[in-house]
Amino acid sequence: MNYRRTGHAKYATLVSLALALTLTACTPSSPEPGGAPTERPAASPQEVLAETVAEVDVPVADAAPVAPTPAAEPAPLVIPEPAVVPVVAQPVSEAPAPAPTVTVEPAPAVTAPPTEPVVTPITPLEPSTPHVSPNYPEIGTYTFPDGHISFEVPTGWGMQAEVPVVAPGDDYPYDDHFAIAHIFDENGHNVVDITSGGVGGVVAGPVNRTILDSQKLSSFDSRDGASYFAVFRDDYPFEPAETRYFVGLVPETLMTEGPDSTSAASFLIMGNGATTAHVNIDPFMTQEAAEAWMQSGQYSKLKGLLTSLRYAQ
Incomplete structure (x- = not known):
């Protein structure tokens, strides 16, 4: 027969042993015959434990079924939560936004009126030769030294004659x-140059001409016919194209308009050589500047001066 020591049997045995030890310690030992009573020393716990104790075994077949002690459930494993480290958001320095692109519109071109050339005022002098008109300069008439051509100088303006000295043997044209x-005008600007007794010639090219103003001279015909005061706007067929203005005296052959014209130059073949008379202007001035200038008092005096040219004899 198989026996199995149960937990309850073990526990009952231990309790019995403990109770027996307690009673033994409290009960006096019986005296031995013929002698003094002998006390049995109390057994030490080690001796009690060393004694063979009959365990109460209960046959497995006859033992009452003992409910198995439920196994202790393991303590739940506590996993510590990870420490929460506070995240401090550091401000992120953002790259500065690029400056907005500003499109600068080019300033509109401003056409400034042409500036007059700055000329140091020259004090009017007597002609450099002794031959002058008898009434010069009181009435403003000037006659060239050879006595061939005269003209009127506007009031308030001045005139200076120049006679080039040609040394013997010099090749002078x-x-x-x-x-x-x-x-010179009242501000000392050299506004007009008139020559007399010249030689040579001029070279002309094709232009598209517009005549802005003109007047025929009454007593100053050249070899080629009548002479004219004229204001031209000539468009030159260059690459790029170019526009030039001209103001002066011209022969009748240049008084044409349109693309079949030839470039302007003041060159009048007279009885005593060639004569030229032209106004010193900016030939590249704008049309607006030219139109405004032609309304000025200076232009009126220049036109009166040039149309006054005549033969003195």
Whole structure:
């Protein structure tokens, strides 16, 4: 027969042993015969434990079924939660936004009126030769030294004559009676140059001409016919195209308009050589500037001066 020591049997045995030890310690030992009573020393716990104790075994077949002690459930495994480290948001320095692109519109072109050339005022002088008109300069008439051509100087303006000195043997393209008259306005600007007694010629090219103003001279015909005061706007067929203005005296052959014209130059073949008379202007001025200037008092005086040219004899 198989026996199985149960937990309850073990526990009952231990309790019985403990109770027996307690009673033994409290009960006096019986005296041995013929002698003094002998006390049995109390057994030490080690001795009690060393004694063979009959365990109460209960046959497995006869033992009452003992409910198995439920196994202790393991303590739940506590996993510590990870420490929460506070995240401090550091401000992130953002790259500065690019400056907005500003499109600068080019300033509109401003066409400034042409500035007049700055000329140091020159005090009017007597002609450089002794031959002058008898009433010069009281009535403003000037006659060239050879006595061939005269003109009127506007009131308040001045004139200076120049007679180039030609040394013997010099190759000089003028006759010996050649002279230049420089006319100055009230501000001292050299506005007109008139020559007399010249030689040579000019070269012309094709232009598209517009005549802005003109007047025929009453007593100053050249070899080629009548002479004219004229204001031209000539468009030159260059690459790129170019526009030039001209103001002066021209022969009748240049008084044409349109693309079949030839470039302007003041060159009048007279009885005593060639004569030229032109106004010193900016030839590249704008049309607006030209139109405004032609309304000025200066233009009126210039036109009166040039249309006054005539033969003195």
